[in-house]
Amino acid sequence: MHAVHWPFRWLGELVYPRACALCGTTLSPDAPWACSHCTSRFMDDLSGAFCPRCGRVAEPYMVSPDGCRHCKGQRVHIDALVRVGTYEGPAGQLVIRYKFNRCQYLDAILGTLVADAIAGQAWASQIEALIPVPITLWERWGHGFWPVGLLVRAAARKLNIPVWRAAVVRGKKRRQAELPASARAANVRGIFRIRGSQHLAGRxxxxxxxxxxxxATINEMAKILKKAGARAVFAAVVAKTTPEKIFSKNRDQGP
Ligand SMILES: [Zn+2]
Ligand SMILES: [Zn+2]
Structure with missing residues (x-):
């Protein structure tokens, strides 16, 4: 793979100088993928405390395995969740550039960030495989590639575990972004189908x-994976939104 890719990357850098993946300013040759200003913004976002049950931003003293005030008592199928950063912060900015500006080359950066986030969790050593949330062919065509499919490959390489494409999707009835929070679980109910469930028993x-x-989406995935025999299902996302902010600001915004 690398033998094929590196000359093009090298040529690319001659023609287009490397730019910060977040703000677009030109980078010095020794800089990583973001400028120093964006790196420090990113580190602040990454180091923020979050609820291990729902992923929402939480005060450090309020972080408990039972959840935060938003998710305590709510029925969830995922055993725990880790996020790289917030959707409102630089992690969200990076995802938007990746998915909607056809910046496919960010897959390795995003995959590494996801792998590092997982590796920092107490449950990391239990994980036997990563399972990407599938998208429809139509969605894939819209993006020009499968964003999660690519980044999950990079994450799995870093963690040295396989990727299992254990589920396929029938397509949501409506785009989640068009719906209020209360309607999203119903909109994704039953949309995923397991393929090859023999792999999942006890995993x-x-x-x-x-x-x-x-x-709603990762919970529905966890539900069917457990139905197919999975022992435990954890979840990792790049960017977690604060739903309250989105729904109070604009009902039509957000993923
Ligand atoms: Zn920058
Ligand atoms: Zn919570």
């Missing part, structure tokens, strides 16, 4: 998605 896996708002 511990981690579902990966790019963005989570109400967690």
């Amino acid at each position: 511990t896996v981690c579902v990966v998605d790019d963005v989570a708002t109400t967690n």
Whole structure:
């Protein structure tokens, strides 16, 4: 793979100087993927405390395995969730550039960030495979590629575990972004189908998605994976939104 890719990347850098993946300013040759200003913004976002059950931003003293005030008592199928950063912060910015500006080359950066986020969790060593949330062919055509499919490959390489494409999707009835929080779980109910469930019996896996708002999608995935025999299902997302902010600001916004 690398032998094929590196000359093009090298040529690309001669023609287009490397730019910060977040703000677009030109980078010095020794800089990583973001400028120093964006790196420090990113580190702040990454180091923020979040609820291990729903992924929402939480005060450090309020972080508990039972959940935060938003998700405590709510029925969830995922055993725990980790996020790289917030959708409102630089992690969300990076996902938007990746998915909607056809910046496919960000897959390795995003995959590494997801792998590092998983590796920092107490449950990391239990994970036997990563399972990407599938999208429809139509969605794939819209993006020009499969955003989660690519980044999950990079994450799995870094964690040295396989990727299982254990589920396929029938297509949502409506785009989640068009719906209020209360309608999203019903909109994704029954849309995924397991393929090859024999792999899943007794296994511990981690579902990966790019963005989570109400967690309806990853919860539905966890539900069917457990139905197919998975022992435990964890989840990792790049960017977690604060649903309250989105729904109070604009009902039509967000993923
Ligand atoms: Zn920058
Ligand atoms: Zn919570």
